[in-house]
Amino acid sequence: MSPLLGMTMNWLQLLKQLLGQRYHLPSNWLPLLALLISCIFIVVCVANGVSIAIALIFVWLIMAYALNQSGYDWSTLIDFSKKGAFSASIVIQIFLLIGWLTSMWQASGTIPTIISVGLSFLEPSLFVVCAFLLPALVSGLLGTSLGTVGTIGLVLIIIAKAGGIPADMVAGAIIAGAYVGDRNSPLSSSASLVAALTHTSVPRNIGPMFMNSLPALLVSIVLYTALSFMYPLETAESNLTEQIASTFTMTPMLWIPVAIVVALLPFKLSIRWPIGLSALAASVLAYLYQGHSVLELINMSFWGFTLPVDNPLSTIIHGGGIKVMAEPAVSIFVACAISGMLDGVGFWSSVRQLLEHAQTRSDIFVANVILSIITGGIGCSQSIATVMTHSIMRITYAKHKIQDKDVMLDFENTGIVLAPMIPWNIAAMIPTVMMDTSLTGYIPFAFYLYLLPLFHWYQLRKRSM
Numbered sequence: 001m002s003p004l005l006g007m008t009m010n011w012l013q014l015l016k017q018l019l020g021q022r023y024h025l026p027s028n029w030l031p032l033l034a035l036l037i038s039c040i041f042i043v044v045c046v047a048n049g050v051s052i053a054i055a056l057i058f059v060w061l062i063m064a065y066a067l068n069q070s071g072y073d074w075s076t077l078i079d080f081s082k083k084g085a086f087s088a089s090i091v092i093q094i095f096l097l098i099g100w101l102t103s104m105w106q107a108s109g110t111i112p113t114i115i116s117v118g119l120s121f122l123e124p125s126l127f128v129v130c131a132f133l134l135p136a137l138v139s140g141l142l143g144t145s146l147g148t149v150g151t152i153g154l155v156l157i158i159i160a161k162a163g164g165i166p167a168d169m170v171a172g173a174i175i176a177g178a179y180v181g182d183r184n185s186p187l188s189s190s191a192s193l194v195a196a197l198t199h200t201s202v203p204r205n206i207g208p209m210f211m212n213s214l215p216a217l218l219v220s221i222v223l224y225t226a227l228s229f230m231y232p233l234e235t236a237e238s239n240l241t242e243q244i245a246s247t248f249t250m251t252p253m254l255w256i257p258v259a260i261v262v263a264l265l266p267f268k269l270s271i272r273w274p275i276g277l278s279a280l281a282a283s284v285l286a287y288l289y290q291g292h293s294v295l296e297l298i299n300m301s302f303w304g305f306t307l308p309v310d311n312p313l314s315t316i317i318h319g320g321g322i323k324v325m326a327e328p329a330v331s332i333f334v335a336c337a338i339s340g341m342l343d344g345v346g347f348w349s350s351v352r353q354l355l356e357h358a359q360t361r362s363d364i365f366v367a368n369v370i371l372s373i374i375t376g377g378i379g380c381s382q383s384i385a386t387v388m389t390h391s392i393m394r395i396t397y398a399k400h401k402i403q404d405k406d407v408m409l410d411f412e413n414t415g416i417v418l419a420p421m422i423p424w425n426i427a428a429m430i431p432t433v434m435m436d437t438s439l440t441g442y443i444p445f446a447f448y449l450y451l452l453p454l455f456h457w458y459q460l461r462k463r464s465m
Helices: 003-022 029-047 052-069 074-086 089-108 110-120 124-142 145-162 167-184 189-198 202-230 240-247 252-264 272-289 294-303 322-344 349-355 361-379 382-399 404-412 415-421 426-435 447-464
Strands: none
Touching (some): 052 074, 089 189, 110 124, 110 240, 124 145, 124 167, 145 167, 145 426, 167 189, 167 202, 167 426, 189 382, 189 404, 294 322, 349 382, 361 404, 361 415, 382 404, 382 415, 404 415, 415 426
16 A cells, blocks of 8 residues: 555544544545545646546545445445446447557558648638637547647647747637547547447437537637638648658558548447457558558557657657557546446435436536536546546436437537536646647637537527427
C-alpha cells in the first residue's frame, strides 16, 4: 500500500471515530466523505499530470475501504466491482481496435491524404467556418476528437496565428468541429460507449444522432461564417500539402480503409468488424505503398506511428497505437468497477430520490445535464462522466419507460459534448495544450457544444407541451 493511500485511509478512520462519536450522522456519511476526498484527489492528479487510470485505481481503493468500514464485506464489494467492470469489455475491445486503426491509417498515408484534401478546400475569406467544418469532416472520418485536433487542428491554429485571427476564436471552432465527428462518427469510441450503455448499436444510432444535431450544426455554421467575414485570414500560405506529397506515396487506393468503414455500416455488424477490417486494409497499403516492413507495422500497431524528427510533419502526423488507448481502456474498466460497486451498495439511492422530482421529459434531460457537468468535473474524462451519469440515471429512464434510442440521444447531448466545456477535463485540456491556447478562452466560441444541448432541451420541452 502506498504512503498516500495509507494516510488517506487513516484519516478516514480517524474522522469516522471523531465525528461518529460527536454527531448523529447518516449511515452513508463515510462513503460520501470518501467520494469528496476522491474528487479532490482526481483533480489534483489531473492538474499534476498523473495518469487518470492510476488515480481511479486509488479512488476504487478509497471508496472500497470506506464502504468496508460502513459494513460491507470485501467479497461483496469485489463482486459488485467485477459486474460493473466486465460490462465494459466490448467498449475496451473497440478502444484498442481504434488505437490500431489510427496508427495504420497514418502509416498507410490515409490520414495524410485526408489532411491534404481537407486543406485544398481552405478559403481565406471563410477561414473561421473552415476551421469548424474541416475538423468536423476529419473527425467524422477518423472518429477521434483528440486525433483531429492534433493533426488538422494543429495546422489550422498555426495558420490562424500567422494570419492575425484571434487564436481563442479559432480554437473554439476547431474543438467544436472535432467533437461533431466525435459524437457522430461510426468510429468514435464515445459513440461505442454510449451504444453499449444504452443497449443500442452504433450503425443504427448514426442517422438519428446526425438529424438530432442538425439545427445546432446549421446555426453554428451561420455564426462561424459571420465571424469569418469579421476576421478574414490575412495569409493562407502553407506548404503542408507539398510536404505530405514528398513524405508519402499518394494514390487513390489510400481511400480504401475509409470506404470499408462506410460500406460496412449498413450491415448489422458489430462496429468491431469495420474498424478491424479497415485497420487490416490500411496495414496492407502501408506495406505496399509506403514501404513499411511487417515488423515495423507490428511495432507501430502497439506503439503508434512516428516520422523521423527532422521531418517537418513529425509534430503533426504521429500517434495512435494500442498503447495510446490502453490508458483510456483501463480508465473505463476501473470507472465501471467503481460505478458497479457504488450502484451495488445503493450509494446513488439518495440522488435517485431527488430525480423523482423530474416529472417531464425535459426535466429528466436537465437532470442529465447537471449530473454530466458534475461527473465530468469529478472524473475529468468524457467517458467517465458518461459511465457515472448513466449509473445514476438508468433507473429513472427505465421508470419513465423512455426508449433506448431516446436515452442514447440524451447522453450524446450531455456528457459527450459538455465534457469539452470543462477546462480541467481531459476532453478540453489536451486540445488546448496541443494548440497552445487559453484553457478557457475557446469556450464562448465553441458554439456547437452548448447549442446542441439547448436545442435538444427545447425539442423535448416543446414535445411535452
